[in-house]
Amino acid sequence: MTLLRVRDLRVGVAGTEVVRGLSFDVAHGETLAVVGESGAGKSLTARAVLGLLPPGARMSGSVRLDGRELSGAPEHVYRQVRGRRIAFVPQDALSVLSPVYPVGDQIARAVRRLGRRQAWERAVAALERVGIPDAARRARAYPHEFSGGMRQRAVIAMATVNDPALVVADEPATALDPVVQARILGLLTEPREGTGPAVLLVTHDLGAAAAYADRVLVMYAGRLVESGPAGAVLRGPRAPYTGGLVASLPPREVTGRPLPAIAGSPPAPGALPPGCAFAPRCPAAVDVCHELEPRPQEAGERRLAACHRLGELPGPATDLYQEPA
Numbered sequence: 001m002t003l004l005r006v007r008d009l010r011v012g013v014a015g016t017e018v019v020r021g022l023s024f025d026v027a028h029g030e031t032l033a034v035v036g037e038s039g040a041g042k043s044l045t046a047r048a049v050l051g052l053l054p055p056g057a058r059m060s061g062s063v064r065l066d067g068r069e070l071s072g073a074p075e076h077v078y079r080q081v082r083g084r085r086i087a088f089v090p091q092d093a094l095s096v097l098s099p100v101y102p103v104g105d106q107i108a109r110a111v112r113r114l115g116r117r118q119a120w121e122r123a124v125a126a127l128e129r130v131g132i133p134d135a136a137r138r139a140r141a142y143p144h145e146f147s148g149g150m151r152q153r154a155v156i157a158m159a160t161v162n163d164p165a166l167v168v169a170d171e172p173a174t175a176l177d178p179v180v181q182a183r184i185l186g187l188l189t190e191p192r193e194g195t196g197p198a199v200l201l202v203t204h205d206l207g208a209a210a211a212y213a214d215r216v217l218v219m220y221a222g223r224l225v226e227s228g229p230a231g232a233v234l235r236g237p238r239a240p241y242t243g244g245l246v247a248s249l250p251p252r253e254v255t256g257r258p259l260p261a262i263a264g265s266p267p268a269p270g271a272l273p274p275g276c277a278f279a280p281r282c283p284a285a286v287d288v289c290h291e292l293e294p295r296p297q298e299a300g301e302r303r304l305a306a307c308h309r310l311g312e313l314p315g316p317a318t319d320l321y322q323e324p325a
């Protein structure tokens with residue numbers, strides 16, 4: 001069942017359209033990873049869903065949660081929805097944790113509709129749930145007494161303390177070392193008993209996306225390039241851009257060979273080339289790619305890809321990046 005339904009989302013910053021007509025759904029309990037290189041518009045997409053766009057940013061399109069239109073809603077509606085139905089886990093835990101109050105107090109204060117004592121108990125239980133050892137005692141500690149990984153766990157505890165339907169997590173583990181990163185992503189996306197929250201996970205790391213998400217949505221220059229079940233997209237990417245991302249993932253066994261990378265870099269939002277924004281970097285580009293922007297089309301079961309060459313590329317798009325033998 002659809003929880004979040006986004007249609008033709010457009011976000012403009014400083015007069016430039018940065019998210020350019022993005023549509024996607026997130027079902028109850030599902031993790032959707034939004035993947036792409038820096039500047040693709042992932043964070044602004046997440047922030048548009050949360051109603052937390054930077055000052056001066058403009059959005060249009062539809063963002064429906066449980067069928068209720070949020071786009072254009074006044075701030076008090078968003079404020080009601082955030083923290084109750086939608087929670088945010090940012091990259092930097094210190095941007096949400098205040099240095100001057102104990103962690104448990106901060107979580108307890110986020111608890112809705114309970115007395116102080118019950119809220120405190122709920123906060124301790126939330127810290128326990130995210131694997132903070134000796135949670136009753138640690139709840140009285142200040143953020144600077146926590147390690148980076150523990151702080152991020154505390155933020156997840158705070159985000160989930162009111163049992164939100166959707167958690168929006170923007171690169172929630174990027175600043176942490178790989179082992180802690182894996183734990184945090186696992187914690188955030190693990191299937192829970194009953195109805196766990198859906199997660200909209202923003203990441204530049206397709207490997208992490210494939211490991212922790214049910215579905216992935218690959219973005220390039222503000223648009224959808226490919227979407228579908230995580231495993232299927234990773235095993236058989238259809239769009240050349242996704243193929244390049246998959247080809248440049250480190251293999252399970254280290255081969256000693258250099259990984260192929262996509263040549264060049266993404267265009268700046270205000271300086272998009274005509275046609276498909278990826279065409280100048282695409283090994284499969286033909287004339288039409290430099291003239292017309294491709295639209296997302298069906299590319300298998302529950303899959304979409306936006307590429308003019310979709311029907312003509314025989315194998316997985318990773319083949320485009322293989323060195324000739």
Ligand SMILES: Nc1ncnc2c1ncn2[C@@H]1O[C@H](COP(=O)(O)OP(=O)(O)OP(=O)(O)O)[C@@H](O)[C@H]1O
Binds near residue numbers: 036040043044054
């Ligand atoms: N507040 C802002 N003012 C001006 N430009 C912005 C602002 N926020 C984002 N942008 C621009 O919008 C584009 C998309 O930004 P966004 O942060 O959504 O990308 P991203 O895919 O999340 O990349 P990253 O992984 O680097 O965060 C970038 O080119 C960025 O420079």
